[in-house]
């Protein structure tokens with residue numbers, strides 16, 4: 001939907017509706033209590049606007065296209081309860097709101113999981129040289145906040161023989177690779193048995209059928225229980241809306257992925273759901289100059305990831321917790 | 333990230349849980365203790381007693397047709413069908429020849445005279461070989477075909493196409509080649525699904541100096557929280 005269409009709609013709204021009509025509409029429509037309350041609230045909002053401004057045209061403006069979109073957004077369901085149609089409606093509303101408010105032309109998707117696919121990831125600790133190109137690619141792809149320097153991926157410079165990133169240096173900034181050190185990356189490991197999802201009081205985070213652990217940013221209340229439950233420090237809480245130069249915003253987005261998150265939400269790596277559900281590699285895998293990152297379908301016996309699991313020495317972090325991360329480290 | 337902080341958070345959590353437990357007992361009697369204890373179990377992560385996850389995955393052997401993923405687009409780079417097999421099937425590699433600035437080599441390396449004034453640029457003065465043991469680096473004709481400059485030559489005297497240099501590299505770096513064929517070395521181009529198209533050896537490695545140069549990381553990290 002283009003900006004022009006939106007403006008037209010707004011005009012139409014102004015012409016056709018006033019507060020009383022909306023209330024009348026709402027009362028006439030007995031089919032749904034939900035929509036009644038919804039419309040009533042619109043009416044109330046409009047009415048209070050009348051009180052504040054003391055003139056009726058102001059009230060009409062309050063029921064503008066944007067206002068209505070925002071109300072509909074506010075009353076939408078949890079993503080998992082939405083029908084395909086509702087999913088399409090919400091992404092198109094989000095696109096229209098982004099166009100109205102920020103003049104952004106976004107393509108937000110709601111691609112479903114691919115059948116017979118379970119994503120898995122492997123990280124070669126022998127090959128990684130600590131260049132961190134994965135990190136910058138992730139920041140760009142996933143629209144991470146530039147101001148707070150949020151990163152889903154962390155790279156640790158490790159002493160030989162150590163295999164626990166907590167012993168490594170996560171803040172290095174010097175020429176890499178350094179002799180006799182190795183490098184280890186962490187991010188959300190998309191646990192099969194993810195403790196984070198069990199901690200959420202609003203069911204705003206869950207494991208998708210293709211194994212990706214996602215967050216419905218609009219149902220997250222920002223309590224951060226999930227962050228405390230994650231044994232891998234995989235989650236990042238945003239204290240504000242991401243600040244990104246407009247020309248750097250990745251416009252191809254997914255509802256459960258890299259769309260621009262509201263303030264005060266939990267976010268994390270989604271295996272680049274907006275890419276992987278279209279067959280593409282995650283941004284970090286594509287950016288890695290050393291080929292240390294292997295990604296693929298665990299249910300495909302011919303995939304690269306299965307080759308690694310079969311032929312390489314692999315291990316996972318804190319395996320004894322039974323969280324079953326789908327992220328393996330391997331040695332050449 | 334800082335795993336030290338993680339531990340601190342963990343302690344905070346346990347303290348809170350204990351506090352909550354106490355309150356629950358005080359308020360509603362001990363029957364509420366059971367769900368509270370359950371919560372603690374979830375928090376610390378109960379070990380699963382099922383068949384190990386890795387074994388479950390490894391036991392999946394139904395073929396998956398990754399070409400069935402509809403949205404895969406053709407890659408923009410030129411590719412060629414590899415002269416090797418991957419898990420019993422064919423795959424493609426990124427082509428090399430078009431990437432070589434002055435290909436074909438026989439444009440110069442032939443009967444034609446080469447003018448002296450362009451000597452420096454035309455005699456590969458820019459190539460410094462850092463390949464092989466230090467002090468006894470490889471010579472040009474260790475890889476390049478001594479007569480046919482448009483090709484490479486392996487130690488058995490087989491002519492090797494620039495697009496299929498993995499056949500040459502693999503004679504010394506056979507472990508890497510094995511991993512590369514399987515998918516543990518190198519990488520796929522853009523897509524995990526669709527026809528398998530992978531980077532050639534020379535896509536990442538400069539054959540004259542295959543080790544990656546040291547450099548500063550692309551960014552840096554600040555501590556979490």
Ligand code: SF4
Nearest residue numbers: 188189191196230234
């Ligand atoms: S790594 Fe942490 S955030 Fe990711 S799925 Fe596992 S518990 Fe959840």
Ligand code: SF4
Nearest residue numbers: 200220221223224226
């Ligand atoms: S921060 Fe959001 S996703 Fe995490 S537990 Fe709270 S509501 Fe759920």
